[in-house]
Amino acid sequence: TAEAAAALAGATRCTLLLLGRSAPPAEEPAWLAGLCDEGSIKRGILQHEFGAPAGAPGTTTHKPAPAEIEAAYRRIMGGREIRFNLSRIESAGARVLYRAVDVRDAAALRGVLNGVVAAHGPVRVIIHGAGVLHDRRIEDKSVGQFDDVFDTKVGGLRALLQVVDAAALRHLVLFSSVSGRFGRQGQVDYAMANEALNKVARRFAAMHPECRTTAINWGPWDGGMVTPALKREFERLGISLIGRAEGAAAMLREMQIADGAVEVVLGSGFGREASGRRLDERHEGVSAQAGKARRHEGGQRTQQRLTVASGTACEADTAIERQLSTSSAFVCELSVERFPFLTSHVIGGRPVLPVAVMLEWLAQAAGDAHSGMAFFGIDNLRVLKGVILRDKSYPVRVDVKATRGDGGTVLVDLALRGGSPNRPVLHARATAVLQPTIDPPADGVAAGWFESQREWRDGRSLYRDVLFHGPHFQAIERVAPCSDRGLWARLRKAPSPREWMRNPTRTRWITDPSAIDAALQMGIVWCHERLGEPSLPSFIARFRQYRVAWPRDGVTAALEVRKSARHQLVADVAFLDARGEPIAQAEGIEWTVDASLRAAFTGAQAGGGAV
Ligand SMILES: NC(=O)c1ccc[n+]([C@@H]2O[C@H](COP(=O)([O-])OP(=O)(O)OC[C@H]3O[C@@H](n4cnc5c(N)ncnc54)[C@H](OP(=O)(O)O)[C@@H]3O)[C@@H](O)[C@H]2O)c1
Missing domain, CATH: 3.10.129.110 (Polyketide synthase dehydratase)
Known part of the structure; x- marks a missing residue:
């Protein structure tokens, strides 16, 4: 999402409001300066936040649990990421604000947005990219985990649409996933949530033709949620990762297609079952819809290469295929x-x-x-x-x-x-x-001549x-x-x-x-x-x-x-x-x-x- 926000900032020099649950980053303490690798940062945390290792002269004897050190490390890295994103968006010529809010909380969101809208004007573009994962099989998933995954996407969107003046919106971009289209083991909640976004997008598009609405069913990106372990799994399945710059450029391009499809699938190599058979070889079932959807209304293939902002086509293993999703609904x-x-x-x-x-x-x-x-x-x-x-x-x-x-x-x-x-x-x-x-019929039904x-x-x-x-x-x-x-x-x-x-x-x-x-x-x-x-x-x-x-x-x-x-x-x-x-x-x-x-x-x- 940050990559996409930076690209939008570069292209439009608009005012950007970034939202996330993380607290706004504070200045880093002096001891962190120059520390980059995980090991030295964690050693620094141990020493400076919890005192030196137990037994060291002049220090506390509290021995933190590994989870405590991990949480502190994540907080530091999250802060760095936010600071990095804010500064590169600013250097792209845009004004950028960061507010800490849980997007599911409509009241808190309203509080944040009221202030920002009063100062900067109405919201014209929403990029809804909030998402969390708790991948595991259904029997191992708790209700809380399910809700967390589902509500972050669907409840978050609901709150955003409640709070924002829909009539003023010109772009609604929802970060959905190929998981919602093709499914993925351990992601029942995530797949449902993304498919719900797809369908809400369709409805919103129909209700607000003046707003370009698109639900982008992304294939995996090289970054963000995709951990090194997931990367290896995608490689095994022959699914290429979307480069950050390419993905961001693809989003901008999708936003510019005035009468484009609402649901699109962007990525490369997905839709292939483990056996190697493409899903579009099936004729029935939900999965087949995506395969069939490769077809355009006129019947030509629309598996076109996207051209990135620089004008060059995405190439080789990072090529992004574009599918008009679910154009075949039955x-x-x-x-x-x-x-x-x-x-x-x-x-x-x-x-x-x-x-x-x-x-x-x-x-x-x-x-x-x-x-x-x-x-x-x-x-x-x-x-x-x-x-x-x-x-x-x-x-x-x-x-x-x-x-x-x-x-x-x-x-x-x-x-x-x-x-x-x-x-x-x-x-x-x-x-x-x-x-x-x-x-009911406004004037009844004329059938009185029996x-x-x-x-x-x-x-x-x-x-x-x-x-x-x-x-x-x-x-x-x-x-x-x-x-x-x-x-x-x-x-x-x-x-x-x-x-x-x-x-x-x-x-x-x-x-x-x-x-x-x-x-x-x-x-x-x-x-x-x-x-x-x-x-x-x-x-x-x-x-x-x-x-x-x-x-x-x-x-x-x-x-x-x-x-x-x-x-x-x-x-x-x-x-x-x-x-x-x-x-x-x-x-x-x-x-x-x-x-x-x-x-x-x-x-x-x-x-x-x-x-
Ligand atoms: N990366 C991929 O390969 C991929 C593929 C398909 C689809 N997508 C979708 O693209 C979106 C972005 O993915 P990403 O890889 O950039 O993930 P990411 O790095 O984990 O970023 C997710 C963002 O959502 C924010 N967030 C989570 N819960 C929130 C909440 N309740 N309220 C406000 N903000 C919240 C997080 O900030 P805080 O932690 O500060 O709250 C974080 O900035 C997700 O919706 C994901 O489903 C990603």
Whole structure:
């Protein structure tokens, strides 16, 4: 952190306030002058702070414990480090202040900052680098140690954001770690803390677009926390250390990328398992996200060399690789074995990923990238190319392209892609809408045209005569007759994810893919009965969900036609509970009406673009 502060000072000549728990360094006593090596300093401590060795004439007989000598030594070295950093920052032309405060203590922090802000103006930049380690296995770790590691990072950031005027901030830089991304033995607390910083950074960035926020997941530096023993371990693993000057320059550069990624991974050689297999060779799981994240939105590799301030590229074993972290928020390998529900969604003889499941996975990706925010809806979900399982398996991922804030709402631009990393295929795109809490619909849901005197019929005949959907998606329980205005139906809720897929990543759905798919089927039924042609959905203009969970006993859905033409149906669907209260609403759903789909529905030819 000191290296980064010095680089910032050199680049901007700003006023820097350094915070740490250590007391401000006092002048060193005369006896310390000229002493540098550990042995002579410790001998000096023994003699001057505790008296000469026991038995020496004219001295005390107190024999200090080794820990006491060690603590005194650390205090001296800490003081020297602070003095050294203060003087080199000053000599870089910046004004520098040091205050002793525990960053977790919001009240004390406020006391310190109030005085400094009154004298020097608002805080424009935060570099949150406070961190401590208590590496050990979970069973050997005490709660106190866990809290110390976790709270220094997360509690410290919370206190900083409480105390500082966020609107005045122009840069928020969080020193996170590759440990949060790849994990590391003995660092469960440290990994959690760093990943929490990553996610708080994303949220803060969305809420404060005027502030360049970045969580840098550093690989190991040559210094600071990295002890000689750790250095040897990294060498063994083939992980190069980040040179101090290079790291500091990389931070400055990251701060200057105005629309850069919020989470970045900077370092070299990490992401390699002990076996030598790269993590990005895996297709599933959290670790894979980082590997996948090497990919840019456009699909090109972004493992670019950073150029340091001098303009030369970081070279050889100190090269810093830059990865846009977690740009792929959802990654899976699509196969019938893993996702048996695909056997119930076969078009043209091949399993096709239903739009309703796409919607669920887009919601999941947006939520995973912004933990703490609730899923409120999706805008402009466009299927550009159906996800068709032509081989045994097919990799699919959801990339977070951009995140914007709009009041308390976070808008997340998403792209659902598939195929090999070298030749990615864009299948769908959408913008997810997240909010801190879910609001009920402002004007209610318009679904008052139900003609209750009409006869309902059993939905089963639809799956025999009209729809291609297999058992997983046979969710239209009952249906009212079609009218020019639309169609009503009673829909079943989806069973738990475990019943639809092997090893699901969630225990419950965010949306209800069964009910939503059935609503899309209602459009197919309407086109069949009123236009005499088959159809498939390809676009949802706006989907809003007003509950965290859909009712267990299913929903009633009202499809209301907005526009129908030879080749297209546009309709809205309202989802209501047993009391007629709104659960969700989809507006501007488009179905492509195409006679050629008739053969595909019966499995005679391959499916087309819409699904
Ligand atoms: N070094 C690396 O290889 C590496 C790699 C990845 C990430 N990082 C991250 O980068 C940051 C800096 O690492 P570093 O290597 O420079 O570590 P370091 O030399 O141990 O410095 C950590 C700093 O945090 C301060 N600190 C700790 N607890 C504090 C608290 N409660 N309140 C105020 N200040 C506190 C310490 O000052 P006092 O002792 O005076 O409080 C110290 O100045 C850490 O967050 C670390 O997780 C480092």
